[in-house]
Amino acid sequence: MSTSQQDPWTVLRLLEWTTDFFKRKGSESPRLDAEVLLAHARGCSRIELYTAFGEEPEEEQRVAFRELVRRRGEGSPVAQLVGYREFYSLRFRIDDSTLIPRPETEHLVIEALDIAKASTITDRPLQIADIGTGSGAIAVSVAKTLKNCEITAVDQSTAALKIAAWNAEQHKVADRVRFIESDLLAAVQTPELFDIICTNPPYVSDAEYDELSPTVRDFEPKTALVSGPTGTEVIERIFNEVPARMQVGGRLIIELSPMIADACLKISQDSEHFGDERFIKDL
Numbered sequence: 001m002s003t004s005q006q007d008p009w010t011v012l013r014l015l016e017w018t019t020d021f022f023k024r025k026g027s028e029s030p031r032l033d034a035e036v037l038l039a040h041a042r043g044c045s046r047i048e049l050y051t052a053f054g055e056e057p058e059e060e061q062r063v064a065f066r067e068l069v070r071r072r073g074e075g076s077p078v079a080q081l082v083g084y085r086e087f088y089s090l091r092f093r094i095d096d097s098t099l100i101p102r103p104e105t106e107h108l109v110i111e112a113l114d115i116a117k118a119s120t121i122t123d124r125p126l127q128i129a130d131i132g133t134g135s136g137a138i139a140v141s142v143a144k145t146l147k148n149c150e151i152t153a154v155d156q157s158t159a160a161l162k163i164a165a166w167n168a169e170q171h172k173v174a175d176r177v178r179f180i181e182s183d184l185l186a187a188v189q190t191p192e193l194f195d196i197i198c199t200n201p202p203y204v205s206d207a208e209y210d211e212l213s214p215t216v217r218d219f220e221p222k223t224a225l226v227s228g229p230t231g232t233e234v235i236e237r238i239f240n241e242v243p244a245r246m247q248v249g250g251r252l253i254i255e256l257s258p259m260i261a262d263a264c265l266k267i268s269q270d271s272e273h274f275g276d277e278r279f280i281k282d283l
C-alpha cells in the first residue's frame with residue numbers, strides 16, 4: 001500500500017487495510033466482513049460508510065473495531081460478532097447456540113410458502129411445523145408472510161428457543177408461532193396433524209464435519225450441524241416420525257446436501273408413507 005503510518009486512519013483506509021488482512025486470513029468475503037464490522041463499531045449502516053470514506057472514526061470506535069477485527073481474524077463468524085444475520089430480508093438475532101441462517105435455506109421458506117398458497121384448505125389456519133428451528137429463521141419468515149397459519153417450532157436447545165422466541169416477538173409473529181422444547185416432534189402434543197412440516201436438520205456426516213471451515217466448525221453449534229457417521233441419521237428419524245403426524249396429502253420439506261440426496265430418496269421411496277418426492281437445487 002502506498003499509505004504510511006502517518007496517514008490518517010480514515011474509514012476508507014481502515015476498510016482497505018482490514019479487507020487485505022481478512023483476505024490473508026482466508027475469508028471468502030473480506031471486504032463485506034470489513035464493512036459489516038466497521039459499520040457495527042460505528043453504529044451506522046453499511047451504506048452510510050460510503051458517504052464517510054474520508055472521516056476518521058473516533059478513538060472509541062477504532063478500539064471497538066480493532067477488537068472485532070482481531071476476533072474475526074481468529075475465525076469468529078461475522079454474524080456472531082455483530083449478533084445478527086439477515087435472512088429472507090429480516091434481521092435475526094443469533095448467538096453461539098443457534099446455527100447462523102444460510103441464504104440457501106431461503107429456498108425452503110419459498111417452497112413452504114408456495115405450497116401454503118396452493119393449499120385448498122381455507123376454513124382453518126394451516127398447521128405448519130419447523131423441526132430444529134434454531135434462531136427461528138424458517139418459522140418466523142413463513143409466519144411473516146403467511147397470515148392464516150399456526151406454526152409449531154421445536155428445538156432441543158433451550159438457549160436457541162429463547163433466541164427464536166425473541167426473533168418472533170421482534171418480527172411481530174409471536175401470536176402465530178409457538179415454541180416447544182422437543183427432540184424432533186416427541187414433546188409436541190397438539191395439533192394432532194400438520195399440513196406442512198419443514199426442517200433444516202443436521203445433515204453433515206462426522207467425516208465432513210472434520211473438513212468444515214474453522215469459522216463454521218469451531219464456532220457454530222455442532223448439534224445443529226452433525227447427524228452422525230452417515231449424515232442421514234436425523235433425517236431417517238424424521239422420516240419415521242412424520243407419517244403419524246401429517247395430514248393426508250401433507251408435505252414434508254427437508255434441506256439436505258447432495259452428498260446424502262440419493263440415500264434419503266431411497267429411504268423415502270422404500271417407505272409406503274411417502275411419494276411424489278422431488279429435489280430443488282439451491283444457490
Ligand code: GLN
Nearest residue numbers: 099101133134200201224
Ligand atoms: N432452522 C434453522 C435454520 O435453518 C436452524 C437449523 C439447524 O440448526 N440445523 O437456520
